[in-house]
Amino acid sequence: MSAPVYLGIIGVGGVGTAFLQQLARLPNAPKLVLLARSNQTLLSPTPSYSPAIPAAEWKTAVEAPSLTKSGALTHDEIAGYLASAPGRSILVDNTSDPALASSYPIFLRRGVSVVTPNKKGFSSDLALWKEIFSAANEGNALVYHESTVGAGLPVISTLKDLTATGDEVTRIEGVFSGTLSFLFNTFAPASGSSSAKWSDVVSQAKELGYTEPDPRDDLNGMDVARKLTILARIAGLEVQSPDSFPIESLIPSELASLPSSAEGIKEFMTRLPEFDGQLAAIKEGAEKAGKVVRYVGSIDVGKKEVRVGLQQFDKDSAIAGLKGSDNIISFYTRRYGSNPLIVQGAGAGGDVTAMGVTADLIKVIQRL
Amino acid sequence: MSAPVYLGIIGVGGVGTAFLQQLARLPNAPKLVLLARSNQTLLSPTPSYSPAIPAAEWKTAVEAPSLTKSGALTHDEIAGYLASAPGRSILVDNTSDPALASSYPIFLRRGVSVVTPNKKGFSSDLALWKEIFSAANEGNALVYHESTVGAGLPVISTLKDLTATGDEVTRIEGVFSGTLSFLFNTFAPASGSSSAKWSDVVSQAKELGYTEPDPRDDLNGMDVARKLTILARIAGLEVQSPDSFPIESLIPSELASLPSSAEGIKEFMTRLPEFDGQLAAIKEGAEKAGKVVRYVGSIDVGKKEVRVGLQQFDKDSAIAGLKGSDNIISFYTRRYGSNPLIVQGAGAGGDVTAMGVTADLIKVIQRL
Numbered sequence: 001m002s003a004p005v006y007l008g009i010i011g012v013g014g015v016g017t018a019f020l021q022q023l024a025r026l027p028n029a030p031k032l033v034l035l036a037r038s039n040q041t042l043l044s045p046t047p048s049y050s051p052a053i054p055a056a057e058w059k060t061a062v063e064a065p066s067l068t069k070s071g072a073l074t075h076d077e078i079a080g081y082l083a084s085a086p087g088r089s090i091l092v093d094n095t096s097d098p099a100l101a102s103s104y105p106i107f108l109r110r111g112v113s114v115v116t117p118n119k120k121g122f123s124s125d126l127a128l129w130k131e132i133f134s135a136a137n138e139g140n141a142l143v144y145h146e147s148t149v150g151a152g153l154p155v156i157s158t159l160k161d162l163t164a165t166g167d168e169v170t171r172i173e174g175v176f177s178g179t180l181s182f183l184f185n186t187f188a189p190a191s192g193s194s195s196a197k198w199s200d201v202v203s204q205a206k207e208l209g210y211t212e213p214d215p216r217d218d219l220n221g222m223d224v225a226r227k228l229t230i231l232a233r234i235a236g237l238e239v240q241s242p243d244s245f246p247i248e249s250l251i252p253s254e255l256a257s258l259p260s261s262a263e264g265i266k267e268f269m270t271r272l273p274e275f276d277g278q279l280a281a282i283k284e285g286a287e288k289a290g291k292v293v294r295y296v297g298s299i300d301v302g303k304k305e306v307r308v309g310l311q312q313f314d315k316d317s318a319i320a321g322l323k324g325s326d327n328i329i330s331f332y333t334r335r336y337g338s339n340p341l342i343v344q345g346a347g348a349g350g351d352v353t354a355m356g357v358t359a360d361l362i363k364v365i366q367r368l
Numbered sequence: 369m370s371a372p373v374y375l376g377i378i379g380v381g382g383v384g385t386a387f388l389q390q391l392a393r394l395p396n397a398p399k400l401v402l403l404a405r406s407n408q409t410l411l412s413p414t415p416s417y418s419p420a421i422p423a424a425e426w427k428t429a430v431e432a433p434s435l436t437k438s439g440a441l442t443h444d445e446i447a448g449y450l451a452s453a454p455g456r457s458i459l460v461d462n463t464s465d466p467a468l469a470s471s472y473p474i475f476l477r478r479g480v481s482v483v484t485p486n487k488k489g490f491s492s493d494l495a496l497w498k499e500i501f502s503a504a505n506e507g508n509a510l511v512y513h514e515s516t517v518g519a520g521l522p523v524i525s526t527l528k529d530l531t532a533t534g535d536e537v538t539r540i541e542g543v544f545s546g547t548l549s550f551l552f553n554t555f556a557p558a559s560g561s562s563s564a565k566w567s568d569v570v571s572q573a574k575e576l577g578y579t580e581p582d583p584r585d586d587l588n589g590m591d592v593a594r595k596l597t598i599l600a601r602i603a604g605l606e607v608q609s610p611d612s613f614p615i616e617s618l619i620p621s622e623l624a625s626l627p628s629s630a631e632g633i634k635e636f637m638t639r640l641p642e643f644d645g646q647l648a649a650i651k652e653g654a655e656k657a658g659k660v661v662r663y664v665g666s667i668d669v670g671k672k673e674v675r676v677g678l679q680q681f682d683k684d685s686a687i688a689g690l691k692g693s694d695n696i697i698s699f700y701t702r703r704y705g706s707n708p709l710i711v712q713g714a715g716a717g718g719d720v721t722a723m724g725v726t727a728d729l730i731k732v733i734q735r736l
Contacts, residue, residue: 025534153709154522154529161522161727166393191684316559321684323707335720339691341521341713351703359529366735 005365006049006085008034008078008112011094012058015117015147018354019094024056026358030090030365032058034081036073043068049085075103083110088368092357093118102128105135108143113368115360117147117353122233123226123242129233142364147356149176149227150327150347158343159234162333169235171332173298173340176227178325178348179211179218180250180295188283188292190320198279199272206269210325214265219250221295224308228297235301248309250295252278286312292320318342373733374417374453376402376446376480379462380426383485383515386722387462392424394726398458398733400426402449404441411436417453443471451478456736460725461486470496473503476511481736483728485515485721490601491594491610497601510732515724517544517595518695518715526711527602530701537603539700541666541708544595546693546716547579547586548618548663556651556660558688566647567640574637578693582633587618589663592676596665603669616677618663620646654680660688686710 007023007030009016023029031052033044042053042061045068053061061067073081082089091107093100093116101121104114114121114136121132122145136143149155162169175181187194187201196204202219205211211218225242232239239245249256251268252275258264286293291312296319299306313320322328327347330340346352375391375398377384391397399420401412410421410429413436421429429435441449450457459475461468461484469489472482481504482489489500490513504511517523530537543549555562555569564572570587573579579586593610600607607613617624619636620643626632654661659680664687667674681688690696695715698708714720 022534152529152533152703154526154711157525158522161520161723161730164730165520165723165726166390167723316684316689318686318689321686321689326707335520335717335723336714339694339714341711343522343709343711345709346704346707349703355529355533355535355703358533362529362532 003087005030005368006082006087006089007032007092007361008036008082008089009092009094010036010078010100011097012037013094014350015353015357016094018350019092019357020055020058022354022358023361024054026362028365029055030361033085033089034078035061036078039072041070041073041078043070043081046081046084047086075100075106079103079107079110079112082107082112088113090115090361090364090368092116092361094357096120098124104143105131108132108135108141109139111139111141113142113144113364115144115357115364117145117151117357119148119223119226119230121145122148123229126233126238126240142367144360144364145230146360147353149230150329150343150345151178151349152352152355152359153327153329153343153345153347155329155343156230156234158341159231159331162331162335162341163235167336168334169301169331170334171298171300171340172231172235172329173319173332174296174329175294175319175322175327176224176297176329176347177218177295178327178346179205179215180224181322181327181347182210182325184292184294185322185324187279188286188294190292190315197273197276199269199276202272203269214260214268216251216260216265216268221247221249221308224295224297228299228306228308232299232301232306235299237299237301237304237306239306245306246309248295250279282310291315294319294322318344371455373398373736374450374455374457375400375460375729376404376450376457377460377462378404378446378468379465380405381462382718383721383725384462386718387460387725388423388426390722390726391729392422394730396733397423398729401453401457402446403429404446407440409438409441409446411438411449414449414452415454443468443474447471447475447478447480450475450480456481458483458729458732458736460484460729462725464488466492472511473499476500476503476509477507479507479509481510481512481732483512483725483732485513485519485725487516487591487594487598489513490516491597494601494606494608510735512728512732513598514728515721516598518697518711518713519546519717520720520723520727521695521697521711521713521715523697523711524598524602526709527599527699530699530703530709531603535704536702537669537699538702539666539668539708540599540603540697541687541700542664542697543662543687543690543695544592544665544697544715545586545663546695546714547573547583548592549690549695549715550578550693552660552662553690553692555647556654556662558660558683565641565644567637567644570640571637582628582636584619584628584633584636589615589617589676592663592665596667596674596676600667600669600674603667605667605669605672605674607674613674614677616663618647650678659683662687662690686712 098120229242328344403410466488597610696712
């Protein structure tokens with residue numbers, strides 16, 4: 001058997017909690033030696049990095065006298081702690097923190113591999129993307145981030161397999177947001193009909209917990225733009241930043257300047273019905289053409305074009321027929337010809353996102 | 369950089385040729401030291417295992433005086449040659465030979481990893497399946513066989529990720545044969561209609577090269593049954609053999625005893641029109657219920673049931689809407705809930721099958 005692998009985790013929100021549950025049930029799990037939340041860090045004492053933190057009982061482990069407790073550590077300190085472990089180590093970042101993402105190169109250069117569903121490191125400035133992968137190379141460390149696009153769906157691994165084996169990816173197209181999938185599948189279903197107003201559908205999704213706490217974080221299209229940025233870069237396009245291509249925002253321009261405070265959210269939701277007519281007109285326009293409207297992202301690799309926004313689709317198309325909050329991603333390639341390779345299913349949710357993280361973790365351990 | 373990895377390939381048919389092309393373009397490709405076809409073996413001379421065989425010019429490499437030429441070697445001899453290489457080694461089996469598949473344990477026990485699209489080793493007797501994986505364990509070698517189901521589509525890797533991360537797979541369902549997909553998509557399209565006779569569709573598929581040389585090898589359902597056997601075993605069912613569950617054959621019983629000779633094939637194709645009425649009745653039966661008929665495989669993990677045969681599907685279902693010779697595989701799991709994780713696309717063809725082999729090869733090299 002191979003030497004033990006040491007694991008540090010930052011973030012215990014929805015995905016983090018689900019990941020800890022999966023980790024606790026993993027055979028041959030790595031040794032969990034660091035668990036950090038915003039203001040608290042739990043560590044296995046140095047220099048032995050033992051005992052490990054029990055993943056199943058991490059909530060009560062804080063009371064264990066054999067573990068070290070501390071306030072928030074700097075990213076530098078965490079990287080130093082993991083890099084000094086008596087074996088290879090892995091950081092799992094279960095936050096969506098851009099500052100932590102900017103610190104990945106510090107970890108990687110010191111030989112600490114990174115596994116994460118955090119999109120920020122891979123979808124921000126192109127310079128950070130390049131620095132992450134050169135740092136990984138330098139530190140002989142690995143970076144896996146399947147869950148940054150489509151949660152646990154095999155999207156990034158499939159795209160990497162296509163390009164690594166020499167296929168030519170010509171176009172990637174799909175529905176990349178579970179929230180926007182739900183909104184349009186409900187607002188403009190492909191079979192049957194709906195008389196629901198747009199603002200009602202948004203309210204319903206918010207109440208069901210399908211949107212971010214501030215629904216504008218879904219409606220502005222930035223989450224989709226970040227996912228497209230990641231895929232386009234893997235496909236070989238040097239996308240400068242997630243706002244360097246056209247993004248159609250579903251936030252009415254009149255409401256764009258409302259503050260992001262709780263009052264701002266409230267006023268946004270209160271005033272959203274004023275704009276129901278706009279979405280109704282878009283829906284009816286599509287219906288007159290026998291189609292439905294969907295919020296999609298697309299990458300034309302040859303033309304180097306990335307686009308995010310509304311598009312009309314035939315009612316019998318796979319995109320129109322999506323159910324619930326499913327994602328669908330179509331890869332058009334030279335080898336696959338006119339019928340794309342398609343991956344479809346839930347693209348959000350704690351359990352399936354954590355599944356992508358856990359599967360990545362297993363692969364990194366196998367390679368270390 | 370890691371130590372060089374040594375590669376032996378058996379089989380240079382359709383998939384083998386496409387694989388050699390992909391291998392030739394691979395950065396950091398392993399050293400190709402053995403290339404075997406039915407009656408001829410090309411080897412890098414021992415003890416240096418150098419020079420390597422040029423993957424791009426393997427056809428002319430036979431003339432190179434620096435390489436060793438030989439007739440057919442036994443599997444034992446090939447295993448010995450690869451196991452004695454001055455580094456880790458991999459066998460790529462690009463044949464569909466059951467005898468070679470039965471020899472995988474010999475390779476694996478000696479530390480030679482196996483990568484293959486050959487279904488035989490994983491879908492024959494359960495004892496061989498078990499022996500393969502225990503031999504791999506013993507020899508600290510790896511076995512990857514993504515292309516045994518759905519060619520290059522991420523089917524096996526997805527199922528393994530689901531189970532390895534602790535999801536519970538409850539049901540797997542899909543169209544697993546590109547040939548039967550084409551036959552039924554053409555014979556009973558979901559949109560529009562077709563007046564084509566069953567025997568004409570089979571003839572057309574045969575002429576297009578979509579069927580095996582003997583179309584009965586597709587119509588008997590055994591190819592689908594073998595794929596289901598593999599998936600069921602990965603999902604945890606101890607399927608004894610590919611004929612230990614119900615398989616609906618599309619070969620009319622009156623023609624079942626025709627010999628497998630060229631004359632037998634000819635007589636089969638000549639007499640097939642006599643049975644057009646049977647398939648027409650099945651098609652019409654489905655149409656009366658507003659459905660279409662498709663040839664599918666399904667695994668109910670809870671009930672431990674595997675089935676292969678004809679089933680009716682709603683015209684707006686994903687299975688009914690398949691195009692060309694595409695495969696579709698739906699994974700129903702606890703985490704994914706009522707909407708399955710779906711993988712869809714071409715499930716046959718030299719290039720996409722070879723892609724699965726090449727992607728597996730890359731993963732094995734990364735882990736060795």
